Amino acid sequence: MEYISPEGLRLDGRRPMEMRQLHAELGVIAKADGSATFEMGNTKVVAAVYGPREVQNRSQQLQEQALVRCEYSMATFSTGERRKRGKGDRRSTEISLVIRQTMESAILTHLLPRSQIDIFVQVLQADGGTRSACINAAALALADAGIPMRDLVASCAAGFLNNTPLLDLNYTEDSGGGPDVTVGVFPKLDKISLLQMDSKLPIDLFEKVLELATEGAKATAEYMRERLSENTRQLVSARGLLRF
Amino acid sequence: MGGVRTFPFHMSEEEQRRFAKAQERLDRLGGALPVVNVGETIQADEEAAFLRGHGTQLVDGKLVATVCGIVERVNKLISVRPLRARYNPGTGDVVVGRITEVVAPKRWKVDVNSKQDAQLMLSAVNLPGGLQRRRTADDELNMRNFFEERDLISAEVQAVHQDGSIHLHTRSLKYGKLEKGQLTQVAPYLVKRLNHHFYQLKQFGLEIIFACNGYIWISGPSEIPDKKGASSELLVNVSNVNEMHQCTGNKESTVPTEKREKICRCANALRVLNALGLLIYPESIIDTYEASLMWGTDIKDMLSGEFHVKVLEREVSKRSKSV
Numbered sequence: 001m002e003y004i005s006p007e008g009l010r011l012d013g014r015r016p017m018e019m020r021q022l023h024a025e026l027g028v029i030a031k032a033d034g035s036a037t038f039e040m041g042n043t044k045v046v047a048a049v050y051g052p053r054e055v056q057n058r059s060q061q062l063q064e065q066a067l068v069r070c071e072y073s074m075a076t077f078s079t080g081e082r083r084k085r086g087k088g089d090r091r092s093t094e095i096s097l098v099i100r101q102t103m104e105s106a107i108l109t110h111l112l113p114r115s116q117i118d119i120f121v122q123v124l125q126a127d128g129g130t131r132s133a134c135i136n137a138a139a140l141a142l143a144d145a146g147i148p149m150r151d152l153v154a155s156c157a158a159g160f161l162n163n164t165p166l167l168d169l170n171y172t173e174d175s176g177g178g179p180d181v182t183v184g185v186f187p188k189l190d191k192i193s194l195l196q197m198d199s200k201l202p203i204d205l206f207e208k209v210l211e212l213a214t215e216g217a218k219a220t221a222e223y224m225r226e227r228l229s230e231n232t233r234q235l236v237s238a239r240g241l242l243r244f
Numbered sequence: 245m246g247g248v249r250t251f252p253f254h255m256s257e258e259e260q261r262r263f264a265k266a267q268e269r270l271d272r273l274g275g276a277l278p279v280v281n282v283g284e285t286i287q288a289d290e291e292a293a294f295l296r297g298h299g300t301q302l303v304d305g306k307l308v309a310t311v312c313g314i315v316e317r318v319n320k321l322i323s324v325r326p327l328r329a330r331y332n333p334g335t336g337d338v339v340v341g342r343i344t345e346v347v348a349p350k351r352w353k354v355d356v357n358s359k360q361d362a363q364l365m366l367s368a369v370n371l372p373g374g375l376q377r378r379r380t381a382d383d384e385l386n387m388r389n390f391f392e393e394r395d396l397i398s399a400e401v402q403a404v405h406q407d408g409s410i411h412l413h414t415r416s417l418k419y420g421k422l423e424k425g426q427l428t429q430v431a432p433y434l435v436k437r438l439n440h441h442f443y444q445l446k447q448f449g450l451e452i453i454f455a456c457n458g459y460i461w462i463s464g465p466s467e468i469p470d471k472k473g474a475s476s477e478l479l480v481n482v483s484n485v486n487e488m489h490q491c492t493g494n495k496e497s498t499v500p501t502e503k504r505e506k507i508c509r510c511a512n513a514l515r516v517l518n519a520l521g522l523l524i525y526p527e528s529i530i531d532t533y534e535a536s537l538m539w540g541t542d543i544k545d546m547l548s549g550e551f552h553v554k555v556l557e558r559e560v561s562k563r564s565k566s567v
Contacts, residue, residue: 024248025250026250027249028250030519033328033330034328051330052330052360053359053360055360108301108310112359112408114360114407114408115359115360115408143282143311144312145329146311146326146327146329146330148299148311149283150283151308152282187283188283188284188303227248228281228282229279230248231248231312232280232313232327233279234271234521235328235521236279236327237273238267238521238522239433239434239521239522239523240522240563
């Protein structure tokens with residue numbers, strides 16, 4: 001199948017190195033300690049953070065650090081075909097684990113001993129790159145909840161189809177069978193906290209694709225930072241000039 | 245599109261426009277507060293030595309924020325105070341909490357909206373019959389007669405330990421079980437520190453506990469118990485906790501409807517202030533309460549978009565006058 005037209009445009013009209021439109025909103029769930037929605041094109045996810053709070057299951061309590069839990073789910077209406085998905089299927093368990101590990105590496109867990117942080121992410125619209133969108137939404141929700149973090153985490157995917165590296169694959173490109181590299185980066189520290197790839201890729205091409213994905217993640221981080229500072233400013237200015 | 249935050253009330257298009265405008269003006273009035281976000285470098289004087297405070301970390305010799313919030317500088321100490329975080333307890337704070345568990349070795353677990361549940365030791369409550377009395381095994385067995393699971397209490401933070409555990413005490417007549425009122429949850433960072441956290445709104449005949457943890461208790465004025473009579477009566481049946489309980493909590497009497505409406509109006513005023521992110525203290529509550537009466541807003545309509553917009557606009561005009 002042709003993924004890139006002779007004019008060099010992709011199926012949805014983007015250039016190979018172009019990302020989809022980003023949009024994020026904070027404080028979408030009133031009851032949660034922190035929450036955010038994150039959209040990448042037609043992919044839309046919502047994340048809610050509860051905690052740090054008392055550990056529910058005392059046998060899981062950690063004396064020195066916080067317990068981080070994550071639950072990923074897909075809404076029945078998120079895909080073209082309406083389908084009910086169980087909580088414990090293999091795919092969602094794996095993505096939950098990936099998100100949990102990425103977030104755990106960002107959170108300064110040693111500052112919150114004997115407590116628990118719950119992250120719930122749900123996909124509202126799935127159009128490829130849900131993994132990245134979930135990580136971005138969860139990072140924003142954690143920042144909104146005032147949980148201390150090493151750095152913001154931002155994620156983006158890149159692939160390789162028709163001999164061209166492509167940034168931020170959508171669903172059709174994702175199911176094209178080519179390699180799909182998802183990275184999670186700490187933009188300030190300039191470190192990678194997550195790297196996943198399915199199928200094979202020669203090492204020199206892999207480096208190219210990885211670099212593209214990292215660039216994409218950094219651009220996403222820049223957008224997230226803008227939204228966060230807008231949010232913080234809004235909160236501060238409403239509260240007033242008074243000293244704490 | 246308005247701001248980044250989504251608000252928990254519905255607004256018509258016209259109201260949205262007014263809301264965005266008011267917010268923009270508020271923003272401009274806000275001035276230049278030093279705000280940082282996660283992973284941003286904090287501007288510190290070069291050469292000058294600094295001390296690393298809460299909410300910061302050192303990366304390559306530079307100070308980087310770990311939370312979103314306001315930069316605070318005290319001499320050399322630089323710290324970031326987060327907004328919208330859970331309650332960070334300090335010794336001496338007045339808190340309102342809910343008993344979550346009665347744990348075996350002489351203590352209650354209390355939810356105080358913090359990183360972990362606080363502990364209230366049996367030795368940190370006033371038992372009937374004198375202040376300094378030995379806690380007997382009998383008292384331990386009767387712990388549920390004082391506070392049960394899901395009871396609300398007011399207390400003071402006695403100590404915060406190194407490992408983050410919080411200890412409370414209720415060793416004063418003003419602390420103890422809360423009844424016949426309403427609990428409203430607000431963000432802890434919005435509660436202003438006051439000289440007295442127990443506040444009487446005499447004009448409305450209400451009593452509010454401005455707990456530092458954001459659990460705010462509104463009730464009708466407590467009937468002032470005849471202290472002398474009560475305590476002498478208590479001395480007679482020291483060991484019978486059950487009877488003691490009955491003479492403090494007058495369970496039969498109910499709160500009249502009129503008073504309930506006042507409590508609800510006050511609680512809604514709190515909810516509005518909380519949703520808008522405005523500071524919560526006695527004057528701001530009285531102001532919102534009186535504004536709702538002035539505009540003839542029904543209690544239930546106080547949670548509508550229209551009322552929120554009006555309150556925000558009022559706040560803007562008030563602040564622009566004071567500048």
